[in-house]
Amino acid sequence: MSDVRPIDAHARSPEIDLSIRAAWLYYVHGLGQEEVARRLNLSRSKVTRLLSQAREAGFVKVSVEHETVESLALADWISNHFGVEEVILTPFARPEIADRAAADRAGRQAVGIVAANHIARRLLASGRITVGLGWGRTVSEMITALPALSKPDLTLVSLLGASSNDDGSGSYSLALKFAAATGGRAHTFAAPLIVDDPAVAALLRQDGAIRETLAIAADSDFHILGVGDVSMDNLYFAAAGLGSETIRGLKEVGAVCEIAGRFLDRNGRPAATPLNDRTLGIDHETLVAADVIVLAAGRRKAEPLEALLKAGIPRTIIIDDEVAQALAERAARRGEPAPASA
Template sequence: MAGNDRGLAARAAWLSFIGGYTQEEIAQRLGLSRVKINRLIAEATEAGLVRVFVEGTAAECVALEDQIAAHWKLDFCSVSPTVDGGLLPLRTLAAAGAHYLHGVLERGEAKVIGVGHGRTLDEIVKYLPRVERPDVKFVSLLGSLTRHAAANPFDVIHRLSEVTGAECYFMPAPFFADSFADKKVLLGQKGLKDVFALAKAAELYIVGIGEIGVHAHMLSTRTTTEKELREVKQAGAVGEVLGRFLDKEGRVVAAELNDRAVAIKLEDIKGKPVIAIAGGADKPLAIMAVLESRLIKGLITDEDTAKAIVDRINAGSKAGETKKSKQNRWRGESHV
């Protein structure tokens, strides 16, 4: 977009979203056609000049939030109406995540923020309004050198730094070392030790959650191989957080890949403010596994994913009641 058009686009977007003017009124004020105004507003949105947050939540979403928060004793759960289809509701999650992070930054709630990996966390930056916070530090929680640029955690915190003016620290190491011996060598490097120390001192952690399956992001970005994912799945894994693969009970499975993760240990952040932003058709089991680990204090997800999680909670409760009823009948018959 040319400089003059960019300025006009910003002005048209301001009059529309902030001023509340109709496109006809904006066209009259700027002396342009309505078609031109429509195009300028669309271009402003596509160029990232417009960041829109909607305050308030639909009643159905509130009910889902309450049930999920109560079941896992979360500090909070945020459920947003799903606005995009497909396996991953990226726009929904990114907008909700940006809204949360913007509030944290505006209120000055954390000076050191640890950031995980994934498409959702990367997309959040596109929805985050510019807010100057040079006193804040963003630090990656895992190795930032990957085979595929789309999975690079360094890019996430680098862009966060551009939007906020905050300091940015990344781990100069691969996400997964080739062997445990290689990992030990890497962890002995002073540069990496300093970043790990800063990560452990973070006041807030924002993480993504990975699924285990054919659509796994780690597989599509070649962060892991099919063989490695098959091995962790055979070990009972259903989800991943910060390079650790968990079973449905939230326990880290016995798999070599877990030992090779160059990332902050889960025990180092347990009990601290850890917020997960995750959703999608493939994610309910993975999200529930991470929630079962009791690592997460807050969850930001979309309505479709929340419904799937609540359906599983309710199905589990009914199964438990049926089993208890059968046991009671058996006890009663045994006394006859």
């Protein structure tokens, strides 16, 4: 068992937080250094150095003392309760901000920073690699926070069609932004985000260029996606030109979650809506089969994320404290085993 000594928040750095995660996995979970290296996408020699740094800094004694221990324990609970392979919580306490929009922005930025470091390590530990990219403000924050790196053998493929209402958070725009930040190549989806008729969408999926994009997406090494709720706060509806009447219809059929333009009910099943057939992008089966990283921030993402976890789609989730606490509270209200703090 280990203790993590609290340190001044201003003294934190991604390296310190990484050393604490390595110490947690090694000392608390009892994993070997090879397994820790695999979990964190690092070399074994890097893990050895991180463990040494944690000991020398006094974070590791008989136990690991650090203010992120409670967050790590909550991450373990989420992983075990929902059967998700890896859960990463932001190590930054959300600032006290009265303005809800500003507070949500701070949460997205925190998740973006943590996700950027995690994804950069995965990219640098790989050779030639293809990454599927969804959309959303938190995914955009991740790209903004990426450390400087050159990855010319990286291909970014957009997982959805494009929209004339793209505010810079769409899959098309983010693939270009990610490619510019890394020196990689963007393979964009040469189709509209949504069409009026499912039959038209089915015909478009037979187009050679679209078939090629869908094949590249299905063969990607991993996907990076945001998750949305069924409300006008979800940018999907503005991008697709859909309004409150569509949202009412989705709620009537039990939809609570949007992921890559696909709608799920609270049990993680595809919702009975024609929007699933009208949206051009990767299908539900591809999502379930892929190595998916989902980013989420803010309490309102708890219900859609829970549906997503029940669907078994993400292998990794990177979330803030608000989403994590809300997941625990929802489980406690249902009488399910939950952390004592919920």
